[in-house]
Amino acid sequence: MRIVVFFFLLAGILSGCAEEGLQDKPISFKQPHYFPPINFPEGNEPTLLRFELGKKLFYEVKLSKNEDQSCASCHRLPAAFTDGRAFSSFHENEFARNAPTLANLAWSPYFMSEGGVPTLELQALGPIHEKHELSLSMEEVIDRLKSSSNYSALSKAAYGRELDAFTITRALACFERALISGDSKFDRYYFLKSNDYSDLEKEGMALFFSERTQCSSCHAGPFFTDYQFYILGLEDADIGLERKTYLASDRGKFKTPTLRNIELTAPYMHNGSMSSLEEVVSFYNTGGGTRSTKDARVKSLNLLKEEEAALVAFLKTLTDWNFVQNEKFLSAEED
Amino acid sequence: MKMKIVNNYFFVVLLALFLGSCGEESPQTPKPKVHLKFIPTYNGEPLSIDSVYTNSFGQQLRVENVQFYLSNIFAHNGSDSTLLKQAFMFTLLEPKTLSLNVSPQTFSSLSFGVGVPANLNKNVDPSQYENSNPLSVQGSNGMFWYWNTGYIFVKVEGRYELTGTPNAPLMDSYSYHTGDDPLYRVLHFNTGNVSLAEGDARTFNIEVAIDSVFNRPVDPIDLSIDNLTHTTSNFPLAERITNNFVSAFHFQ
Numbered sequence: 001m002r003i004v005v006f007f008f009l010l011a012g013i014l015s016g017c018a019e020e021g022l023q024d025k026p027i028s029f030k031q032p033h034y035f036p037p038i039n040f041p042e043g044n045e046p047t048l049l050r051f052e053l054g055k056k057l058f059y060e061v062k063l064s065k066n067e068d069q070s071c072a073s074c075h076r077l078p079a080a081f082t083d084g085r086a087f088s089s090f091h092e093n094e095f096a097r098n099a100p101t102l103a104n105l106a107w108s109p110y111f112m113s114e115g116g117v118p119t120l121e122l123q124a125l126g127p128i129h130e131k132h133e134l135s136l137s138m139e140e141v142i143d144r145l146k147s148s149s150n151y152s153a154l155s156k157a158a159y160g161r162e163l164d165a166f167t168i169t170r171a172l173a174c175f176e177r178a179l180i181s182g183d184s185k186f187d188r189y190y191f192l193k194s195n196d197y198s199d200l201e202k203e204g205m206a207l208f209f210s211e212r213t214q215c216s217s218c219h220a221g222p223f224f225t226d227y228q229f230y231i232l233g234l235e236d237a238d239i240g241l242e243r244k245t246y247l248a249s250d251r252g253k254f255k256t257p258t259l260r261n262i263e264l265t266a267p268y269m270h271n272g273s274m275s276s277l278e279e280v281v282s283f284y285n286t287g288g289g290t291r292s293t294k295d296a297r298v299k300s301l302n303l304l305k306e307e308e309a310a311l312v313a314f315l316k317t318l319t320d321w322n323f324v325q326n327e328k329f330l331s332a333e334e335d
Numbered sequence: 336m337k338m339k340i341v342n343n344y345f346f347v348v349l350l351a352l353f354l355g356s357c358g359e360e361s362p363q364t365p366k367p368k369v370h371l372k373f374i375p376t377y378n379g380e381p382l383s384i385d386s387v388y389t390n391s392f393g394q395q396l397r398v399e400n401v402q403f404y405l406s407n408i409f410a411h412n413g414s415d416s417t418l419l420k421q422a423f424m425f426t427l428l429e430p431k432t433l434s435l436n437v438s439p440q441t442f443s444s445l446s447f448g449v450g451v452p453a454n455l456n457k458n459v460d461p462s463q464y465e466n467s468n469p470l471s472v473q474g475s476n477g478m479f480w481y482w483n484t485g486y487i488f489v490k491v492e493g494r495y496e497l498t499g500t501p502n503a504p505l506m507d508s509y510s511y512h513t514g515d516d517p518l519y520r521v522l523h524f525n526t527g528n529v530s531l532a533e534g535d536a537r538t539f540n541i542e543v544a545i546d547s548v549f550n551r552p553v554d555p556i557d558l559s560i561d562n563l564t565h566t567t568s569n570f571p572l573a574e575r576i577t578n579n580f581v582s583a584f585h586f587q
Contacts, residue, residue, distance in 0.1 A: 116483030118458045125462070125472065126481035138472045165462035165472035244483050246570045 022150075022157035024049040029106075032182035034191045035222050038106045044121065044170045046177065049158035054175025056154070057168060059331035062144045064134040071127065071134075071172070074099045077329050080261035080320075081179060086272025088133075096132065097238070098272040100257060101265050103181035103323065104223050113270065114244035115229070115255060120173035125165070138165045181260050181323040182222065189317070197317070204314025207307055213284075214297045215311075224259035224318065232298055233289025236271055252291050263316045264324060277312045367440070367531035369410070370538040371433040373425050374587075375401060377546045384427070390549040393499040394558045396509070398545055400492040401427035402478055403580070404451050404469070407521075408435075410442035417442070422451065424469040424478065425543075432538075441530045445539070449581050450488030450519040457485050457516065480514070483567065488514040489580050491548055495558045509562040511548070513573040513580070518566070520577065524586035540587040547583035554579060 024047045029038065040046065057063065058071045074088040075081040081102035088099035097113055110116070111123040127133040128141060145151040145163055155163035158171065186205070188194040197205075208215045220226045229241045231252045241253035254270045268274040274283060283289075285308055288298035303311070375382035377398065387395050408420040419435045450456075455470065461479055464471035470486070472479070478487040490512050494505035529537055549556045554575055564572040 112482050114483055117481070118484065119460065121462070122460050122481075122484055129481050164466070169460075169462050243567050246567065 022049060022153055024157050027051060029178050029180055031180050032187065032191065032222075034187070035104075035180070035182055036107065038177065040177070041119065041121065041173075044174055046174055047158060049154055050171050050174040051178055053151070053154040053158050053167070054171035054173070055329070055331065056151070057172050058175050060145070062148065063128055063136060063141055065136050069134060072331070074127075074133075075102050077326070078264070078324055080181070080264045080324055082265040084266065086267050097270050098267065101261060102176055102179050103260050103320075104258060105179065106177040107223060109227055113255060114241055115227070116244050120176055121169045124169040124172040124176075138168070141168065179323075179329065181320040183322045184260065184320045185317040186314075187320075198313070200310050200313045201317050203307070204310035204312070205317075207303070207311050208314050213301055213303070213311070215284075217297060218256045219259050225256045227256065229253040229255050230295045230298075231291055231293050232269075233291040233294030234269060234271065234273065235290055236273075238270060240270070249293070252293065259315060260318050261320055261324065263319045277315055278308070281308045281311050281315075364533040366436040366438065367533060368536040369419060369435045369437050369531070370536065371408075371435070371445075372538055372540050373430065373433075373543050374540055375427055375430070375543045375545055377544070379544075382427070382545050387505065388546065388549075389499065390546075390558065391555040392557050392559075394495055394497050395499055395503065395505060396493055396495040396549065396558065397505055398427075398491065398493045400490060401425075401543075401545060402476070402487075402490040403449060404478065404486060404488055405433075405447045405449060406451050406455065408433075408447040409445065410437070410440065411444045411446060411523075412440065412442045419445075422455070422469050424474070424476065426476070437531065439532050439535075441528065442526065443528050444523055444525050445586075446521060446523045448519055448521045449577075449584075450514060451486040452519055453516045455486075456514075456519075459484075485516075486514055487512045487566075488518055489577065491545070491576070491580070495562065497559050507558075507562065509558055510565070511563075511573070511576045512565040513577050515566055515570075515573075518573060518577045520581045522581060522584055524584075526586075542583075542585040542587055544583045544585060548576060548579045551579040551582055 027046050027048050029046060031038070044050070061067050061070045063070060074083045076083055082099045086098060087096040105111070105120055108120070110118055111120060112126065117123045117126065125138070128136055128138065142163060142165075151163050155161065155167040155171075159167045161167060185196065185201075189197040189201075190205075207213050208219075218226050218228065218230060229250070231240075232254070234252065239251050241250035242248065244250075262268075263277065266275055266277075268277075268280050274280050281303075284298065285301045285303045287300040288294055377383075377386070377388050382398060382401075384397065384399050387397055389395055403425050404422060405425070406422040407418065408423065409416045410419055417437070417440060419437055420433065423433050425431070451470070459470075461470055461472045461475055464474065466473045468474050475486065478490065479485070480487060492508070492510045495507055495509050496503045496505045524541075526539065531537065549558075556575070556579070561572050561575070563569065564576065566573040
């Protein structure tokens with residue numbers, strides 16, 4: 001009899017390991033061999049339930065004050081996790097900026113426009129609290145989520161603890177790290193040696209990697225960004241990196257964006273002021289913006305119209321259609 | 336049979352371990368306590384959020400919110416220092432006395448940082464803390480910047496008007512949010528020799544003279560010019576407000 005009681009006790013203690021029948025298991029994210037390995041933070045290695053919890057949170061409108069917005073409102077899969085708008089804030093404000101893509105965040109050394117956030121986990125706190133975005137305190141988020149659906153069970157099964165700021169931020173980061181994009185026409189031609197690449201695209205690629213344009217000096221490496229900050233010369237009220245560093249020399253500096261899926265992420269620039277790739281290429285070809293402090297590489301390129309067209313054709317080969325049509329990244333409701 | 340007896344003993348030991356935490360702890364002499372009571376004032380009188388004050392430029396202002404972090408609260412006895420508390424947040428609208436259980440000890444001074452020290456500030460994830468910790472996501476209560484991570488050390492907010500006309504409405508807002516590693520300041524206060532044995536308690540009153548923020552003689556604040564800084568938006572003003580604010584602490 002006593003032994004039976006003991007087993008009941010033991011079963012009660014161990015029951016926390018498998019909440020409501022949820023069984024977790026490690027998963028790996030499929031990534032191209034030409035991308036470096038991902039350094040997962042300790043304690044947030046990917047598992048099935050961490051990914052599922054993160055995805056559920058990503059599409060959860062209860063994270064917003066009026067229960068009408070989610071992370072996915074500004075980061076939509078068909079637009080490579082951008083939103084097609086010039087500014088993404090729900091209410092225009094001084095620091096409103098164009099929504100960045102979420103592709104390949106797993107390799108980003110820092111986050112937000114000024115690079116002021118060191119981890120993807122910590123980044124998740126920003127849009128939730130930001131009054132121009134989801135605008136909700138973490139306390140309210142947890143109160144709402146604990147009373148709905150199976151968030152608590154998922155949190156316990158995925159992280160072994162109640163739903164809290166820790167598990168919410170880690171799960172969102174886990175989902176976002178899975179958003180890997182490296183299966184474009186360019187990848188298949190350049191890395192996998194396919195023959196499917198037109199003469200125009202080849203010409204554009206040659207120009208892109210040339211000393212003449214120096215595009216690839218900033219849009220470098222497999223992610224087409226060096227993650228550094230430069231002045232292109234656009235004149236507007238946004239002070240850029242100066243906001244973080246207090247240095248006047250950083251006024252108007254913005255982080256190099258990735259060019260992967262660039263065809264799908266219009267409008268362009270930090271302020272969404274350019275609506276097409278043709279406009280962007282023309283901007284660079286004519287010497288960039290008017291700020292006198294702009295980067296020395298931003299100068300007239302004297303490209304012919306045909307060469308501009310070739311560059312645009314090349315940029316369009318960076319689109320990863322499998323990525324933007326991957327149903328694993330859609331919410332259960334949208335599957 | 337022998338195996339069964341062993342199993343039964345094992346069960347009893349396990350049960351005792353489970354139930355052990357439910358038992359009453361034996362009565363103990365309470366630890367010494369140190370209470371730090373922060374008293375916000377304006378011109379020597381208790382600060383009221385409903386009162387209208389005048390600064391040295393003749394401008395009228397109301398103080399509607401004051402929040403600040405104190406951290407690394409130490410007691411010092413010669414070269415020995417004892418950490419009493421890692422972090423504490425004061426909020427004007429919900430003022431709390433900081434009550435600390437300490438070990439029996441003697442000290443002659445206290446020190447604390449106004450703000451959050453560098454090792455706890457940047458690159459620190461507040462979600463790692465329990466909710467009861469003032470540095471946690473919930474505990475920080477609006478005192479954390481998420482776009483450029485780090486804690487807001489001090490918030491002073493309210494309304495003002497420039498004419499000094501009696502009963503004139505205070506239509507404009509001022510807002511000072513200061514924080515960043517260069518703005519961390521450490522203050523020391525002599526307490527005289529204090530010896531605390533078991534069961535002892537000492538309360539120290541610390542005045543926070545908010546008028547110093549506006550009227551510090553060496554650097555008064557003209558609200559017609561300097562009415563807004565969230566540190567990055569105007570770092571020089573954030574530095575001035577910081578220096579004025581730390582001059583507001585008076586050990587009584």
